[in-house]
Amino acid sequence: MKQLEHIGIAVKDIDQAIDCYSRLLNTSCYKTEVVESQQVTTAFFKLKEQKIELLAATSSESVIARFIKKSGEGLHHIAFEVDDIKQEMKRLEQEGFTPLQKDPFKGADNKWVAFYHPKDAHGMLVEICQEIH
Numbered sequence: 001m002k003q004l005e006h007i008g009i010a011v012k013d014i015d016q017a018i019d020c021y022s023r024l025l026n027t028s029c030y031k032t033e034v035v036e037s038q039q040v041t042t043a044f045f046k047l048k049e050q051k052i053e054l055l056a057a058t059s060s061e062s063v064i065a066r067f068i069k070k071s072g073e074g075l076h077h078i079a080f081e082v083d084d085i086k087q088e089m090k091r092l093e094q095e096g097f098t099p100l101q102k103d104p105f106k107g108a109d110n111k112w113v114a115f116y117h118p119k120d121a122h123g124m125l126v127e128i129c130q131e132i133h
Helices: 014-025 063-071 085-094
Strands: 003-010 031-035 040-047 050-057 074-081 111-116 125-131
Touching: 003 063, 003 125, 014 040, 014 050, 050 063, 063 074, 085 111, 085 125
Parallel strands: 003 050, 074 125
Antiparallel strands: 003 074, 031 040, 040 050, 111 125
């Protein structure tokens, strides 16, 4: 793991959340993106090297919609940047972490991503991500 890449926060209304976090962080959202495969709209804020990602469902069937229904708005995941996502996936599996998918997939912000079950990290959904070159 290279560094903390971002913290993901599940929100009901992306526009209201962008307004709130713009005021809270005293900076503008630098990017929004719809990730169709995950049925989510994302919005990113940057504070020096760290990022905050807001996630809002685009469908009542999305993972984010189900998360909010069960847990409410709030912290959804923590993401770490890696150099080689496939190698890191192998390492994490050898360490006993349960992947939520077999292969990495294209996520927001031009990244390959993979997620790990919260039960293996004391209740925290973990994402690893690698820049797509």
